Amino acid sequence: MRSNFVAELKWRGMLHDVMPGTEEHLLSGMQAAYVGIDPTADSLHIGHLVGVMMLKHFQMAGHKPFALIGGATGMIGDPSGKSSERNLLDETTLRLNQEAIREQLSRFLDFDSKAENSAVLVNNYDWMKDFSFLDFIRDVGKHITVNYMMAKDSVKKRLDAEAKEGMSFTEFTYQLVQGYDFLYLYQHHNCTLQMG
Template sequence: MNIIEDLRARDLINQMTDDEGLENHLNESRVTLYCGFDPTADSLHIGHLLPILMLKRFQEAGHRPIALVGGGTGLIGDPSGRNEERQLNEENVVQEWVKNIEDQLSRFIDFTDDQKGAKVVNNYDWLSKMSIIDLLRDVGKHFSVNYMLAKDSVESRIENGISYTEFTYMLLQSLDFLRLNQEEDVSLQIGGSDQWGNITAGLELIRRTSQEGEEVKAYGLTVPLITKADGSKFGKTAGGAIWLDEKKTSPYEFYQFWVNADDRDVVKFLKSFTFLPLEEIDELAKEVEERPEQRVAQRRLAEEMTKMVHGEEALNQAQRITHALFNGDIKELTKEEVEVGFKDVPTFELEESEKGLIDLLVEANISSSKRQAREDISNGAIYINDERQQDLKYFIDENDRIDDAFTIIRRGKKKYFLIKHV
């Protein structure tokens, strides 16, 4: 199975230019391709994973990927897929974000020093040196306004307005493709489905600037927009975006995102995001149909994704936290694991070495009053480190501390509270 056949089998192709020509091109030679990533934040998120993993798939198939980090275009703003103008960020901030993104990309793509190997490029290196006259004469003259207005990224913004800054973004991305085509022998650009207009504009620029009679080998391919069966946006949770930076989204949270995948989505996610053989994915699909309550496919998905993005050690930690929370083994967690697993629960700092449970429940706002605290304890609603406590005279002391740092109190089935000993 060649790369295009594999991508089709995984439903990873949204659009292609010259389907047969591109497939033959990939079968006949080692192709250099690129995908761009604009630094719009200090980290990439899982919405970027699909194009990143596409570069990885092509590399594993023997082709040469180039990851373009848009230090230049990131200062302008891509109107694609947006209903409103992007906020412009300061140049020094964007360039700092560029470094972060380059580091994150290196987790997935094997960048080497070999001239023939994969590489990262920053379009700030050439766009910042270009004058407005050069841009208008060498690029702008090849595009009519009517052509640009017809692109979805522009047309969809006309009614609400689009600045000239974002209107010209298409020219800059087209120039990137042309430059990489000329200097790095890039013949394929890939991207998300919202990039189709920008990609085809780049192909148009390459065609228009080629010598008469010269054979032009340049192609475009986009991946589909990932959607969730329940209608919610992929990559978003109640806490916000799922980031690739472990400081913004912990490996445990990352693991939980995938392990909580809907039964209707999990097979699609396995095909799109993992490198598991299709035969294995078919077997996991049977598990979903026959034993959905065991969530075998979800756990496999979460394992593969967490290990790929954060590494084996982070996966092990995420699994330990998950096991502890769902099997009542909270006392086995380390201080660091408690901080990760309970970072979003209400926290109360306790200075005393010991404290009456009733008083602590009230002071930490776990129970609304001493009367309510007594009722909660008597009714068996209070758990200390996942062990039920019904003694009204109970004192929290050093024996209740996890790693000499925390005590976890649960009220009812799901309301957790973190007591931090200071």
């Protein structure tokens, strides 16, 4: 049975912003949404709480939650809210962190039942690892302007704060990889919402 997920988030004070039409979209039938988690450690922390709670309420409302482990983005490092570039992790460490996080998430989300809305854990490394640099910049990069990317608050703050150091190309491209996650999940899992 589906309930009104948007109304639930409003009631709980967990809704800051929402795209117009989202509530109606969710009321039209079971939908899929994801929350991204960078596996930079082998444990969730307090900063993940709201995202995990949203996934739980999403599943309780009768929808299909996707927990996106950012293996690829974790290798790059999210520039938002950071004063310096993250240490880059190797695949072995990221996979160990992924399994530990899945174990923790399974205390809140139903991954194992045969229910139509059972949760799914995905890792963006799995679809990014074989993407060549040339294919990526040709197939993804051509659809977004540098002006748009530069206007992002996370980029502006880093560039303003670190006029001497700046931001690495690796960090700058993070938003392209993150945007591709949404496209991939939409094309392969009919996932229509990102939450976070």
